[in-house]
Amino acid sequence: MRILPVLQEVKRRRTIHAKMMIHAEDWDAGTHNCTDTLVAAGERLHEAYLRKRNTYEAEKEELALIDANLSSAVHELRLLQILAVNCSESYDFAEEGMEASLAAVAPEVLQKAPSGRQGFELKAEEHLRKFARELHGRAQSILDDQRVALEHAKSAMKNASKAEQQVDGIKKTYEDQKDKLNILREAMIEAEEEALCFDGLLEQATELIVRADLYRARQPSDLAAAGYAVSWKFQVWSFLHYLTATFELLVMMLIALDLAHAHYWKQALEVIEFLQGEWTNAEDSSENYFVMGTSVSWYRPKSWEDGNEHKEPLKLVPKSKRRPKPPENEPKAEGASDPAEGTPAIEAEASWFDNGLQMAQGVQGRGLSFQTVSTLDDRSKNSNHAKTEPEVPGKAKEQVEVELAEVAEVVEIMCGESKVIVDRVVPVSFGHAVSGWEKEQLCRSAKVLGHGEHWCPDEDGVKGSDSGEEELVDGKTDHKIKGIGDFMDDLMEGFAELYRAPWLNSLGREQSAAQLRIYRLADPKIEAQRCGEVGTGLRSIFAITQVPEISLKSFYKAEADSNLEGRLPVRVTSLLCRLQIQIVGHLVLACSELRNACEEVGFFVLTDHGICDALMESLRKECTAFFKRPPQSNVLGMVSSTDSRFLWLDHVPCDDGPAWSLGPVHGRGSMPWQLDQEEFATVWTAYYAEVEKLVARLMSLFAVAMHLPATTFDSALKNHRSSMRAILYPELAEADFEQTSEVIRSPEHTDWGCVTVLLADPEVSGLEICDKDGGWTSIQPQRHALVVNLGELLQWWTGGKWLATPHRVLARPDSAGERLSCPYFGLVNRETLLQPLLAESGNHEGITAGEFLQNHERYSDPPKTRGQDTSLKR
Numbered sequence: 001m002r003i004l005p006v007l008q009e010v011k012r013r014r015t016i017h018a019k020m021m022i023h024a025e026d027w028d029a030g031t032h033n034c035t036d037t038l039v040a041a042g043e044r045l046h047e048a049y050l051r052k053r054n055t056y057e058a059e060k061e062e063l064a065l066i067d068a069n070l071s072s073a074v075h076e077l078r079l080l081q082i083l084a085v086n087c088s089e090s091y092d093f094a095e096e097g098m099e100a101s102l103a104a105v106a107p108e109v110l111q112k113a114p115s116g117r118q119g120f121e122l123k124a125e126e127h128l129r130k131f132a133r134e135l136h137g138r139a140q141s142i143l144d145d146q147r148v149a150l151e152h153a154k155s156a157m158k159n160a161s162k163a164e165q166q167v168d169g170i171k172k173t174y175e176d177q178k179d180k181l182n183i184l185r186e187a188m189i190e191a192e193e194e195a196l197c198f199d200g201l202l203e204q205a206t207e208l209i210v211r212a213d214l215y216r217a218r219q220p221s222d223l224a225a226a227g228y229a230v231s232w233k234f235q236v237w238s239f240l241h242y243l244t245a246t247f248e249l250l251v252m253m254l255i256a257l258d259l260a261h262a263h264y265w266k267q268a269l270e271v272i273e274f275l276q277g278e279w280t281n282a283e284d285s286s287e288n289y290f291v292m293g294t295s296v297s298w299y300r301p302k303s304w305e306d307g308n309e310h311k312e313p314l315k316l317v318p319k320s321k322r323r324p325k326p327p328e329n330e331p332k333a334e335g336a337s338d339p340a341e342g343t344p345a346i347e348a349e350a351s352w353f354d355n356g357l358q359m360a361q362g363v364q365g366r367g368l369s370f371q372t373v374s375t376l377d378d379r380s381k382n383s384n385h386a387k388t389e390p391e392v393p394g395k396a397k398e399q400v401e402v403e404l405a406e407v408a409e410v411v412e413i414m415c416g417e418s419k420v421i422v423d424r425v426v427p428v429s430f431g432h433a434v435s436g437w438e439k440e441q442l443c444r445s446a447k448v449l450g451h452g453e454h455w456c457p458d459e460d461g462v463k464g465s466d467s468g469e470e471e472l473v474d475g476k477t478d479h480k481i482k483g484i485g486d487f488m489d490d491l492m493e494g495f496a497e498l499y500r501a502p503w504l505n506s507l508g509r510e511q512s513a514a515q516l517r518i519y520r521l522a523d524p525k526i527e528a529q530r531c532g533e534v535g536t537g538l539r540s541i542f543a544i545t546q547v548p549e550i551s552l553k554s555f556y557k558a559e560a561d562s563n564l565e566g567r568l569p570v571r572v573t574s575l576l577c578r579l580q581i582q583i584v585g586h587l588v589l590a591c592s593e594l595r596n597a598c599e600e601v602g603f604f605v606l607t608d609h610g611i612c613d614a615l616m617e618s619l620r621k622e623c624t625a626f627f628k629r630p631p632q633s634n635v636l637g638m639v640s641s642t643d644s645r646f647l648w649l650d651h652v653p654c655d656d657g658p659a660w661s662l663g664p665v666h667g668r669g670s671m672p673w674q675l676d677q678e679e680f681a682t683v684w685t686a687y688y689a690e691v692e693k694l695v696a697r698l699m700s701l702f703a704v705a706m707h708l709p710a711t712t713f714d715s716a717l718k719n720h721r722s723s724m725r726a727i728l729y730p731e732l733a734e735a736d737f738e739q740t741s742e743v744i745r746s747p748e749h750t751d752w753g754c755v756t757v758l759l760a761d762p763e764v765s766g767l768e769i770c771d772k773d774g775g776w777t778s779i780q781p782q783r784h785a786l787v788v789n790l791g792e793l794l795q796w797w798t799g800g801k802w803l804a805t806p807h808r809v810l811a812r813p814d815s816a817g818e819r820l821s822c823p824y825f826g827l828v829n830r831e832t833l834l835q836p837l838l839a840e841s842g843n844h845e846g847i848t849a850g851e852f853l854q855n856h857e858r859y860s861d862p863p864k865t866r867g868q869d870t871s872l873k874r
């Protein structure tokens with residue numbers, strides 16, 4: 001065995017053993033330490049336990065003591081409470097004055113009571129204090145809460161007033177928007193109405209055009225055949241048809257007469273020549289033969305410029321109704337004498353004339369019911385029947401009466417109960433020539449028409465219509481004609497209506513003027529009874545008793561009908577188009593009314609002028625507000641210290657922007673003004689533009705009324721500097737009327753320019769115009785109307801024929817309120833040469849408008865009684 005390893009092993013083990021010993025000693029020491037610590041801890045705990053226990057015991061004792069005290073206290077309290085109650089009761093009892101029983105019952109109680117009561121009172125006091133403290137605390141917290149709430153309320157109020165301001169702002173915007181909306185809405189309604197009206201007119205126009213085409217499409221041969229070849233029935237139809245055809249001629253003739261009456265011979269001739277384009281002179285009848293023609297006799301009086309050349313009356317027969325003369329050997333009425341050829345023609349005619357009747361009735365139904373018949377039988381020269389004496393212009397009057405007898409007879413028979421006489425004496429005559437043959441024919445027709453007799457053609461239906469031997473066969477009912485009598489009656493009514501129309505009335509203006517009489521008989525046998533003599537009734541219209549009122553409704557209607565887009569027809573272009581005839585009628589109406597007003601009065605009230613109400617109201621509102629704004633009210637102060645009783649704002653459009661001025665300053669004159677509100681300027685310029693348009697229209701109507709081309713004033717109106725003014729007449733005080741019953745707000749004056757369009761105050765009157773006798777007529781305010789008057793420039797231009805009438809503004813106690821008016825002073829440009837407009841206005845100096853205005857005093861004809869303040873002249 002080897003020893004080393006064993007030794008080594010022993011050594012190793014000894015080492016391990018030694019190490020383990022060291023560990024064992026360490027361990028031992030550690031264990032000792034631990035035990036010591038534990039023991040020490042145990043001792044400390046024990047001590048603590050003992051201490052606690054002592055305390056606990058002590059406390060337990062104390063608690064028991066407290067407990068005992070508590071229960072004795074509670075007990076005592078209860079006793080006290082009972083005592084207190086008793087005491088209180090006893091006390092109350094005693095207090096109620098039962099001293100005797102108290103003395104008897106409760107000496108003991110009384111003895112105890114003070115102490116019991118005192119204890120009770122102390123407790124009660126303590127309770128009360130506590131309660132009071134609680135209350136105080138609660139009150140304090142409520143107060144605090146309220147303070148907070150107050151702060152909240154304050155800030156809420158601040159927000160509310162802010163919101164209120166905002167709401168006010170929104171409300172104002174809303175009101176403004178509402179106004180604008182209303183303007184728009186009204187404009188829309190107007191536009192809609194116009195559109196509706198236009199639709200209606202369009203429909204009517206289309207219908208009329210269709211009818212006109214139908215009318216034009218007919219062949220002359222058809223017409224002639226009607227006379228010769230067809231039965232009497234067709235002749236009656238053809239007669240009715242001519243009534244409608246003649247209407248157009250009549251209207252044209254009346255237009256010509258109107259012109260001629262006003263001594264516009266040239267223009268009248270133009271119309272006549274135009275008529276001649278469509279109607280040929282009957283004297284030149286070599287190639288005419290015609291059974292039931294239509295003619296009009298036209299006399300030219302000696303006073304006509306070219307009267308010598310045309311001494312003979314013109315008899316006009318429609319060209320379209322002429323037909324070529326048949327070959328010598330041919331029968332005159334081929335249709336009539338040849339039934340084989342005539343039958344299809346008759347059928348064609350029958351349907352055509354049925355259309356004709358419908359057309360006549362259609363026209364009647366729409367109120368275009370004025371018709372006349374005038375017949376001329378050229379053929380009657382060749383026939384054996386009597387012919388009307390040829391008319392001699394030299395003895396126009398008697399001649400006309402002869403003619404009238406004829407006409408009256410014809411018409412009387414035609415209408416059964418009515419008789420119409422038309423006569424025109426001077427300067428032209430308008431009558432009817434009726435041949436004997438025709439009279440006979442018409443009498444026959446009329447018997448049938450007027451008395452509703454049954455009538456039917458001869459067996460062959462074509463028998464000799466040119467021989468005058470037709471028969472009425474009573475009792476035959478297969479061709480009854482009913483209702484025609486009524487129709488004819490209506491025609492006559494329409495006829496009468498035509499002659500009542502105001503534009504025709506103007507024909508009777510002068511002493512020697514044409515007269516128009518309408519007779520209607522209750523019974524054909526009774527003497528003619530005059531039911532109205534337009535000529536006399538008329539004259540009263542022209543003395544100024546009130547300012548004429550003129551509506552532009554018919555003018556706008558004519559404009560819309562004709563699609564003229566603001567332009568008037570310079571001359572009539574087609575005779576046969578009924579639509580145009582209507583337009584001309586409307587224009588003649590508008591123009592003759594205007595002419596009368598301008599020649600006789602110089603003022604008129606214009607309605608249906610085309611400016612929308614909402615815009616007029618906006619202008620009134622804005623102007624009133626303008627005068628109320630602060631800077632102006634200072635100036636208003638200046639007014640009351642001067643002679644002028646009004647304040648104005650003037651506006652003239654200039655190339656470099658509009659010029660505004662405010663006056664009067666220091667009594668008169670004006671000063672440049674800066675406009676302060678965009679809204680105001682917008683409304684003002686919108687209204688200005690509308691009146692500008694209206695004035696252009698009025699001027700073109702004036703031109704037509706002067707028998708000049710409608711475009712006469714177009715170039716004069718370019719670059720005009722018409723001004724517009726808002727005038728405020730402040731309210732007058734009672735003291736102003738102490739010495740006088742009327743206060744002059746604006747003295748008598750005439751306007752300077754061409755035409756003034758005034759938007760007057762709708763509620764406060766005051767504007768008065770001077771009539772020819774020097775009296776004053778007041779113009780009553782009308783909310784929707786405008787007042788138009790002429791200025792001196794136009795008076796000069798027309799050689800004094802059209803009047804610039806003096807006017808003024810007065811206040812009386814019942815019209816002393818604040819008054820606002822806005823005149824537009826329409827002018828032409830300064831370069832316009834004022835050469836005589838009217839033929840009879842004489843040779844006055846040709847000056848320019850600028851010169852006229854500059855040297856105005858020289859040219860104007862001062863009114864008789866002029867106010868002192870000439871600066872008011874405009």
Ligand SMILES: O=C(O)CCC(=O)C(=O)O
Pocket residue numbers: 727746751758760767807809821823874
């Ligand atoms: O205020 C009015 O009614 C008339 C005013 C006037 O005639 C004018 O300013 O020329």
Ligand SMILES: [Fe+2]
Pocket residue numbers: 749750751756807874
């Ligand atoms: Fe005036």
